[in-house]
Amino acid sequence: MAFIELSNISKVYGTTTVVEKVNLEAEKGEFISFLGPSGCGKTTTLRMVAGFEQPNTGSITLDGADITYLPPRQRNIGMVFQSYALFPNMTVGQNIGFGLQTRKLPKEEIKQKVDEMLAMVHLESHIDKYPYQLSGGQQQRIALARALAINPAVLLLDEPLSALDAKIRVELRLEIRRIQQTMGITTIYVTHDQEEAMLLSDRVVVMSQGHVEQIGPPSRIYNYPATEFVAQFVGQLNLLPVSAVDMASATCTVAGHTIRFETSVARELSESPRLAIRPEELQIGFPAAGEEANTLSGEIASVLFLGAIVRLRVLVNGVLITADIFNERNITFPRAGDEIVLNFSKHACWLI
Amino acid sequence: MSNKNQLTTNTKMKRDALEVRPKNSFLSNWIGVTPFxxxxxxxIVLPSVSLVTRAFQDNAGNFTLRNFLDLFSPAILSSYWVSIRISFATALAGGLLGFLMAYAITVGKLPDGVRSGILTFSGVASNFAGVPLAFAFVATMGRTGMVTVLLKNVFHINIYNMGFNLYSFLGLSLTYTFFQFPLMILVITPALDGLKKEWKEAAENLGASQGMYLRKVLLPILMPSILGGMILLFGNSFGAYATAYSLTGGFINLITIMVGSQIKGDVLYNPGLGYALAVGMVIVMLIMMIFYYLLRRRSERWLRK
Structure with a gap:
């Protein structure tokens, strides 16, 4: 039996269904992310796990015990909020010790735990400061320490890095992962940032409009998206109009070129199927070779320099295709108007 | 050559741009606050100076300490005491009632419209004082007032037989509370609006009961605002004159009524003493402000300076 289990939980506000029949099983020590656009129900689902909202249907069990209707304070679940939510009237030490104080632990024990938590987030010297004296990143570290001080069974993080600037965000997310792995704590993390979700998680739950689109390890989600929504939401994707499909030979026609595709990935096709391919799967300049190779030739419409990646927009018989190539120090950029050949394997594309 | 021309044009444009900006002059910066x-x-300044100087003068205009020595007569001391007591009682009662109501309309889940309704009422009621307020209470809670009669005839409760009297300390406190609690609602509502929902959730999440959240988080955070509101209420009541005068007609000798009778009275006319009484009131308020300052400093050490 899974350590934490969400079975068929739904949440309805008035006539709007915010969360619809969500199922999830997480093992002990697993890091799970809820990923999706705003309003997809990921935060509501997290809040139901925390106990701030109650599902209209379904149940939540933690380590075998039904906690669906248990008040938040009896759940022993730690939570980190987007806005830090540190108590402004308490020092850093008092904030971290608050959860231990509610558990009526002896003073020495609280002090010892507070010191231990502060050492974990590397803020030992800030114990007597008030929240307003700390930066956003420091406040969020303290909030994390406060949530972990109570030795929770599960740690919940609700977009904890969204209010921070880019550099701190990158630093802190690695820190969160390090601490999670050291403590081996089961974690549910809500984010709309796919990079964050993929980098941190053992498994990602992609959500849209209240329901789960796909659950799986980051590489699975990225390479084998189960639905069109997942394919489009996670990463960049070319969706090219297809004029004719021959399932028997697994070929189709895209912008006047015959393309071979992978049949095993193809699911039931929509009325107007499209060919999906990631921009980084397209290679430029090499001549097409072998039975598995596809070739598209066209003209470069624009070149965007993104740092590590150079993004080419290529017009192939009126169809715009995005291709990403790696930057090199002495690269000679192709220019708009240049003729170009794009190659890709049949395993790189699939029909949606 | 063309580059150079470009440069000259740019510089010229810059100079022009500087010239069209309004002059940052001393006058334009200060003119808005001049009326203040x-x-x-x-x-405030001139009357205060005149008040203090005249408090040290006798009727003929000679320097004297007589007025201040007269303050220590039992009648005057008792009227200071009754003013302080009534201000303290109504600041506390009005403050508490106002706080609870403001809490209900901000944190509580009331239907839309209740909040704005109560806030509008508070805006009006906090300014409803003086003769109209006194009359309203006489008409309702007086010996033959509507509420008194209703209670007596319908519920067979005679509040006057039970010891209530509108023209007493209790009655006056009740009347004052009518404008005190709306004022508290007005001053405390913004502070309650500033409470973050996440503080409560974080406390719950960490295992705190509702009581512990109130004691350890909510009240400490609101304490500076509550104290500020209550000192305002104290001052509001301490300086009130017309309500008490028209309600009790001098039955209860508030210090403001004493000042009034010394300055405009036909019998007790002694303006020097009146000024000294007023200076005494300023001193009482100053002492209150010092207490307030000390309490506030203690309760807001966590606030951004």
């Missing part, structure tokens, strides 16, 4: 300084000079 004029008003404070004429109606």
């Amino acid at each position: 300084f004029i008003f404070t000079l004429f109606f």
